[in-house]
Amino acid sequence: MTSAPRQWTRAERLAPDRLTAAVHRATGVRLVVEGPCPGGQVGAAYVRWPDGHRSVLKWRPGARLDELRAGPLAVCAVLRERGYPCPSTELALQVDGAVVLVQELLPGAPPDVLDHDGLDRALALNAAQAGLLAGRPDVPRVPLYLREDGPGYCLHDPLRRHSGRGAALEERIRSVGAAHPPVLAGDDVVHLDFHHGNLLAVDGSVTGVVDWDGAGRGDHRFDLVTLRFGLHAEEQPPGVVGRLDELLDTLPEDVLRPCWAHMSLRMTDWAVRHFPPEQVEHWLELAEQRL
Template sequence: MLRQVNERSGVGLTFVGRAAAGEVGAGFVRWPDGRDGVLTRGFGSLDDLRRTARVLDAARSGGLPVPQYQLLTEVMDGVAVVQERLPGWPPEVVDRALLEAMIALTDRFAGLGADLPVPSMYLLESGPGFCLHESLLRYDGRTRRLLDWVREVGRDEPSGMTGDDLVHLDFHTGNVLVDEAGELTGIVDWDGIGRGDRLFGLVTLRFDAESRLRFDADTRPPLDPTAPQLDAETRPPLDAELGWFDELLEGVLEPGVLRLYWAHMSLRLVDWSIRHHGPADTARWLDFAETRMS
């Protein structure tokens, strides 16, 4: 991809290395003047990505730590994006302080999405490479029951997101950067972007918190890093540790809206785990999805 970018734009970028994290992949590159960038394959058309670049520029001017899109170039099988490499690195410890900082940051998304399309929840039809209904339909009886519920939610009201906020559709702890003190320095991966309700990001983050703090319960860090480490027998239940987050969701979201967002995330994570991870991960996401299926 980098060879194509250089051939088509003549910018003379050099390859620095692959990014270690992420599901899809990215590469670190360097401009001839020494600036560092990140090379990814864009999601959407060139016009879509130019619109994303304009929205991110407005967000940056408002003080949000988001990257500038430095170059957009059509390549053989899509659009290559070279964006600013922000300072910091993905957080090694996910604790309550980080989650609360990310939650607070979403308030600054208010009203910034007016120029963007409203994203689909894909509850009645498969999404473009994610939120696929077919995988749940084929997998087993339990996933078919989840799919029935997802479609029931999709036929109910509200059936979609409303509002003019900037929405990061994949707002999780793997898509933020922190400094040595644990302060947030960046929000990345803006291919998933839309107009709607910034509080959708809280539900995405709640699913991520479940994955980080429950799925790997034996090795997870405590939510309070200053607290003494507890062995498995004396460690408090994870439900108690994340109860504050569940209470927050129930306090800021109407029941029907929370149900809508929960159905979308359940479909997204169960489908992805079926196709990319395996039975154990799929079972865990089903367990969590079913906690709000009533």
Template sequence: MDLAPVPRLEPAEVLAQLREHLGADLQLLGPLPGGQVGAALVAWPDGRRGVLKAGGASPEAWQQVERTAGLLALARGRGIPAPEYALVARLPDRIAVVQELLPGAPPAQVEVPLVEEMTGLTERAAGLLSACPDVPAVPLYLLRSGPGFCLHQPLAQYDGRTRMLLDLVRRIGTEHPTTLAGDDLVHTDFHPGNVLVDRTGAITGVVDWDGVGRGDRRFDLVTLRFDMALPGTDQRERSARRAAAQWLDARLDDVLEPALLRAYWAHMSLRLVDWSIRHHGPDDVDRWLTVAATRLG
């Protein structure tokens, strides 16, 4: 099993391939901040701007990208501000996507009103895939490793604490279905870093839909809750995040039965501890182990 970090985007290389194979003349404007793997800001010859991303070239990855473009159209029809895919290209060693650049910027502060609005957006995803039985359910990976994330082996190798967490995750996995149930549209990486807002703080965009699938929209609230555990840069931000976390904890207790919340919490704990082991360091591993324990014991 490959436990190396996921490679980051090399935008100049991807743009050169797009020119060579498709004649697409896109100008690189620079990297976009945030994200774990990377995205770049590009411009079309007519001045329109877009966001360049790239990923693996397997048949499954191509199918997922094509499916995602259609799902984002469904989301926009329900009032979810998702980007349109302007270009999808199958290159020799990767798949490149240039998507619409939505207005706004990532929120400077995470406060209760933002979390309330994000929660409201998840409600718009309710039952959105009821007429799309071909869209796969989102896996939880509690019993097996995921494709490049939610890997089990790093937890088994890191230390005694992560091995205990892995044992607990697998035990929860034997008591719960291995995929999300439901016909909702699920983002799967729903946090403030993937949201854009205007000057008033209103949401203008939701981005980074690479893992979109079928399931339970409430799963996205658990993803959002984990983000509330990130440290703030100052006392005001830390206080705002604590208030948002408290609001969201009450919401989760209200809308999710304990066993289901525990399974979703196990998935996010596995996902973030694994990612921190391979991409960050001991401080991040400690943080996510602490968050995991708040709901898993």
């Protein structure tokens, strides 16, 4: 996350300045905003501490700090204890209806594509997430939202109203939801948004995994399905997608099917509401491959 800042919109400029002012009032620490993080993220900015070191400021509107401490922040603490390259949280603060997080700035930047070495590293990281939350019933399980709407994503109605094709897919998703539990089973760490845009690398070596805001407890293989959808966004080096598909083919049906249904709903709903029509078809085609 070391690329040069882009120009901000006025709304983006105001949010981090207001939040750093709130941090100063609450803690006495004055953070200097340097610019937005790359990738078009409105909710993340680079900041500098009084001692000169740089961090990432993030904000979660509508979130509660106690819920984050029980979920994503607890997950990250477990990961760091095991040496997993997850950023530490240097400051966490409730500011009215939002949570402000200041997190460690890890070295590296997301790769443009995922090559075979990168896939090997991603698979190894995913395997390292297995079983890490055994004995931690306090960490919430990851919900799938296959029969009801998620909190601002995984919405059913936009897909139903989009087209006959979309409605048919949404019906299949609800059918999968009726046949499976509403949350993921298992005691693994689940990132929830494990794609190569959230991997950091330096000279081809992965240096960190970021954006754990939705992390929880469940089956770590869910993240492999997320990775597959992430690779669908752009053309990848030859053979990479095929290797991941072969791995997904080995997953039990009661694992793969609900995970695929969730990601199908998540991406097609989001595409319907935010992407051009031709991109909606792009995601519908992927969703239909395993539903």
